[in-house]
Amino acid sequence: MPMRPEVLKGHLDALLLAVLETGSQHGYAIIEALRAGTDGALDLPTGTVYPALHRLERAGLITSDWETVTGRRRRAYRLTTAGKRALHEHRTVWNEFSAAVTAVLTPRPTAATT
Amino acid sequence: MPMRPEVLKGHLDALLLAVLETGSQHGYAIIEALRAGTDGALDLPTGTVYPALHRLERAGLITSDWETVTGRRRRAYRLTTAGKRALHEHRTVWNEFSAAVTAVLTPRPTAATT
DNA sequence: CTCCATATGTAGCGTCACAAAGTATTGCGT
DNA sequence: ACGCAATACTTTGTGACGCTACATATGGAG
Numbered sequence: 523m524p525m526r527p528e529v530l531k532g533h534l535d536a537l538l539l540a541v542l543e544t545g546s547q548h549g550y551a552i553i554e555a556l557r558a559g560t561d562g563a564l565d566l567p568t569g570t571v572y573p574a575l576h577r578l579e580r581a582g583l584i585t586s587d588w589e590t591v592t593g594r595r596r597r598a599y600r601l602t603t604a605g606k607r608a609l610h611e612h613r614t615v616w617n618e619f620s621a622a623v624t625a626v627l628t629p630r631p632t633a634a635t636t
Numbered sequence: 637m638p639m640r641p642e643v644l645k646g647h648l649d650a651l652l653l654a655v656l657e658t659g660s661q662h663g664y665a666i667i668e669a670l671r672a673g674t675d676g677a678l679d680l681p682t683g684t685v686y687p688a689l690h691r692l693e694r695a696g697l698i699t700s701d702w703e704t705v706t707g708r709r710r711r712a713y714r715l716t717t718a719g720k721r722a723l724h725e726h727r728t729v730w731n732e733f734s735a736a737v738t739a740v741l742t743p744r745p746t747a748a749t750t
Numbered sequence: 751c752t753c754c755a756t757a758t759g760t761a762g763c764g765t766c767a768c769a770a771a772g773t774a775t776t777g778c779g780t
Numbered sequence: 781a782c783g784c785a786a787t788a789c790t791t792t793g794t795g796a797c798g799c800t801a802c803a804t805a806t807g808g809a810g
Contacts, residue, residue, distance in 0.1 A: 570766095574766090
């Protein structure tokens with residue numbers, strides 16, 4: 523199937539699912555994991571991440587349990603089976619997409635290929 | 637400067653500018669160039685490309701001249717100086733962004749590295 | 751004459767990520 | 781005791797973007 527150009531947006535879901543693959547995480551921790559794992563390149567605002575998590579939960583890709591740690595209520599998210607499948611698909615899409623974009627953006631070899 | 641998460645969308649401009657870097661092109665030809673250059677992975681609809689070109693022209697990143705070839709009117713676009721600068725910036729952003737996403741999406745080495 | 755490829759255009763729509771503001775608790779410094 | 785930073789989550793509103801669908805016009809092949 524030809525890759526849909528709609529993937530120009532929507533990589534956020536893939537990132538969140540990927541972080542959750544390493545184990546149960548709550549929103550705040552996910553944000554920190556992304557920031558730490560990318561040298562600060564991905565520093566997402568809460569207004570972006572929390573709604574996205576709700577979206578993913580509504581979509582059945584993750585589930586959550588409330589837990590209380592030192593008096594603070596937090597929501598621990600974890601991948602569902604569908605979420606793991608979705609993550610796998612997202613990875614495929616990302617690989618195709620990034621390869622295509624990189625190919626187009628990479629300056630031509632200046633025709634030195636003879 | 638930390639990469640803005642807003643780059644999650646907006647890579648289309650970079651693609652169009654990159655194609656135009658190889659020389660003057662009209663919309664239809666750009667679409668074909670993208671399709672050919674990516675093995676069909678990027679097959680953008682006209683309703684996506686033409687408005688984007690208008691946007692880029694309004695932004696001063698490209699300019700256009702009407703030409704007539706075998707009775708068909710077509711708009712030949714070419715990069716402006718600002719467009720070349722923008723393309724350069726887009727490449728930098730893309731490199732950072734794709735590296736970050738790839739880092740997060742790449743499955744951990746399962747700690748076999750000892 | 752009809753159909754396809756070439757070539758451009760726009761209106762309307764849905765989705766998304768973001769900014770901004772708010773709520774509540776813990777724990778540190780003073 | 782007080783204030784402030786850090787932790788942790790939520791919601792409203794907004795703007796931009798890419799897509800679908802449709803409309804228009806010409807040239808060439810059959």
